Amino acid sequence: MNRRNFVKGAVLGSATTILGTDIVFSALIPKGYQPLLLQDPDPFKMFNLDKGMVVLNNKPWNIEAKAHLLDDKITPNKYMFIRNNGLITETIDASNWTLTIDGESAKQQKTYTLADLKSKFSQYTYQLTLECGGNGRSEFDPPAKGNQWTVGAVSCATWTGVRLRDVLEDVGVKDDAIYVGYHAADVHLSRDPGKEPISRGAPMPKALQDETLLAFKMNGEDIPIAHGYPLRLVAGGWPASVSGKWVNRISVRNIVHDGTKMTGNAYRVPCNPVAPGDKVKDEDMCIIESMPVKSLITYPKSGATIKQGKQLNIRGHAWAGELEVSNMEYSIDFGATWNVCPIEKPVNRLAWQHFSASIDFPKKGYYEVWARATDSRGVSQPMLLPGWNPKGYLNNACHRIAIKVG
Amino acid sequence: MEDYEKLAKSAKQIRRMVLTIFLVFIAIAGILVYLLIDPTLSAFKSNEPAQEYIKVQDVDEEDFDKIENGIHVRTGFIAAQGLTEVVNNCTNCHSSQLVIQNRMNRERWIATIRWMQETQNLWDLGNNEEIIVNYLVTNYPPLKMGRREALTNIEWYELRD
Numbered sequence: 174m175n176r177r178n179f180v181k182g183a184v185l186g187s188a189t190t191i192l193g194t195d196i197v198f199s200a201l202i203p204k205g206y207q208p209l210l211l212q213d214p215d216p217f218k219m220f221n222l223d224k225g226m227v228v229l230n231n232k233p234w235n236i237e238a239k240a241h242l243l244d245d246k247i248t249p250n251k252y253m254f255i256r257n258n259g260l261i262t263e264t265i266d267a268s269n270w271t272l273t274i275d276g277e278s279a280k281q282q283k284t285y286t287l288a289d290l291k292s293k294f295s296q297y298t299y300q301l302t303l304e305c306g307g308n309g310r311s312e313f314d315p316p317a318k319g320n321q322w323t324v325g326a327v328s329c330a331t332w333t334g335v336r337l338r339d340v341l342e343d344v345g346v347k348d349d350a351i352y353v354g355y356h357a358a359d360v361h362l363s364r365d366p367g368k369e370p371i372s373r374g375a376p377m378p379k380a381l382q383d384e385t386l387l388a389f390k391m392n393g394e395d396i397p398i399a400h401g402y403p404l405r406l407v408a409g410g411w412p413a414s415v416s417g418k419w420v421n422r423i424s425v426r427n428i429v430h431d432g433t434k435m436t437g438n439a440y441r442v443p444c445n446p447v448a449p450g451d452k453v454k455d456e457d458m459c460i461i462e463s464m465p466v467k468s469l470i471t472y473p474k475s476g477a478t479i480k481q482g483k484q485l486n487i488r489g490h491a492w493a494g495e496l497e498v499s500n501m502e503y504s505i506d507f508g509a510t511w512n513v514c515p516i517e518k519p520v521n522r523l524a525w526q527h528f529s530a531s532i533d534f535p536k537k538g539y540y541e542v543w544a545r546a547t548d549s550r551g552v553s554q555p556m557l558l559p560g561w562n563p564k565g566y567l568n569n570a571c572h573r574i575a576i577k578v579g
Numbered sequence: 580m581e582d583y584e585k586l587a588k589s590a591k592q593i594r595r596m597v598l599t600i601f602l603v604f605i606a607i608a609g610i611l612v613y614l615l616i617d618p619t620l621s622a623f624k625s626n627e628p629a630q631e632y633i634k635v636q637d638v639d640e641e642d643f644d645k646i647e648n649g650i651h652v653r654t655g656f657i658a659a660q661g662l663t664e665v666v667n668n669c670t671n672c673h674s675s676q677l678v679i680q681n682r683m684n685r686e687r688w689i690a691t692i693r694w695m696q697e698t699q700n701l702w703d704l705g706n707n708e709e710i711i712v713n714y715l716v717t718n719y720p721p722l723k724m725g726r727r728e729a730l731t732n733i734e735w736y737e738l739r740d
Binding site: 313 | 672673674676677680681682683684687691698699700721722723724725726727728730733734735736737738740
């Protein structure tokens with residue numbers, strides 16, 4: 174290698190490291206052209222995020238909200254967590270974007286342009302809760318490997334698109350189909366073109382639900398690039414990794430999809446409960462499907478001080494994966510007593526629900542307000558960490574905020 | 580007389596040939612000397628990366644290795660024995676932040692390295708593996724958190740509404 178070019182490469186490479194950005198296909202960038210990411214390395218500007226969002230990892234991008242930022246009933250882009258497994262490609266051309274349906278259990282291979290999808294099939298809009306399977310991972314002991322999400326890897330935006338079911342019916346699906354797996358345009362961290370950063374999916378019954386969409390709009394606009402522009406599979410209520418971004422191919426499988434992050438211990442928990450820190454064999458790990466019941470106090474921000482005698486109004490959201498939240502309670506005495514508070518019905522299935530309460534405090538002092546949701550099968554959030562698992566998934570322990578009455 | 584003219588003509592031809600050979604030799608010598616100085620002929624190349632790329636970021640060598648309050652500024656890593664090996668081997672694919680967030684014991688850091696080697700194209704770390712693992716276990720060991728931690732770092736504010 175030419176020494177001078179090597180030095181230049183190293184300078185540019187280290188510049189991108191410092192800027193925290195990644196230029197995929199940088200060899201194709203025209204001479205003298207400064208890519209957007211270099212001109213504007215600030216992720217808050219690049220992804221139009223609120224300054225309060227927390228960057229956990231800049232390569233790949235992993236950014237979460239804080240509880241009080243999620244107060245809106247419909248999460249706007251600026252407060253939506255970003256969980257990327259690979260690098261966002263720089264070369265997205267929506268006008269030439271295609272979606273191919275293939276796989277052992279597809280009756281034919283068929284390719285659609287975005288225009289085909291929009292014109293051939295009816296469009297639907299739903300509010301869908303997307304929560305990262307690893308939301309809350311930071312609390313597990315012993316610690317679990319991966320991005321250390323606290324509470325903010327959840328959102329409920331409005332998604333518009335066509336039903337995956339309608340597209341699969343148009344293609345034709347064989348009787349032996351059991352799973353769909355997506356493939357997408359993102360690039361592996363090692364830049365190995367033979368590797369996919371992530372290729373997950375869902376069993377046929379989930380794929381065929383009314384609310385499982387091939388979406389091209391989020392909150393009424395083109396999907397932001399970080400959330401899968403121009404096409405995203407959206408399957409609310411399941412780990413958000415099922416909702417593949419930048420999707421360009423969906424395979425109908427006669428086996429459980431075996432793409433990247435479907436196997437090993439990725440997005441899997443022990444089939445039977447284990448002690449914290451136990452080693453679990455791959456064959457004893459089961460794929461996560463519906464996310465568990467959970468809730469978040471989004472108002473006020475933790476740390477509020479109020480005058481004695483004043484009521485505290487709280488509000489927040491609750492969700493329960495495939496199920497509905499049927500009961501909502503709060504406690505100001507660490508769970509010794511619980512008070513029921515009203516919980517709204519979901520706007521549609523798989524949308525989060527809203528609760529609110531007005532709280533009186535008996536005397537001065539330090540309090541914590543704990544919130545606890547119960548799903549339609551009577552299962553509640555635990556106050557302590559739920560079952561330990563090697564990758565730290567499914568922490569749905571009660572959220573709480575600190576309050577001082579003075 | 581004719582022979583003399585013939586001889587003079589031949590001598591002229593030989594002189595010209597010697598001169599040509601000499602010039603060719605000088606030219607070759609010149610090229611060789613230039614190649615010694617610039618073996619890749621970079622002076623003739625015009626397809627070098629544009630200067631703008633370099634101007635984007637003024638990284639001087641000092642900032643590259645700068646350490647402040649025990650932290651390697653560029654990556655955020657704790658400055659300790661093994662830092663260089665960790666920076667060189669662990670920040671090519673993912674950011675340093677992914678390492679810093681995580682806390683594991685020796686066995687699990689090694690298992691993580693194996694997983695990256697088996698599935699993520701990480702290379703064989705050779706003798707550096709022990710240095711890297713020692714660095715990680717020393718600086719990023721597991722912390723005891725129990726079944727639920729107390730709320731910490733609360734930013735108190737007066738709520739008005």
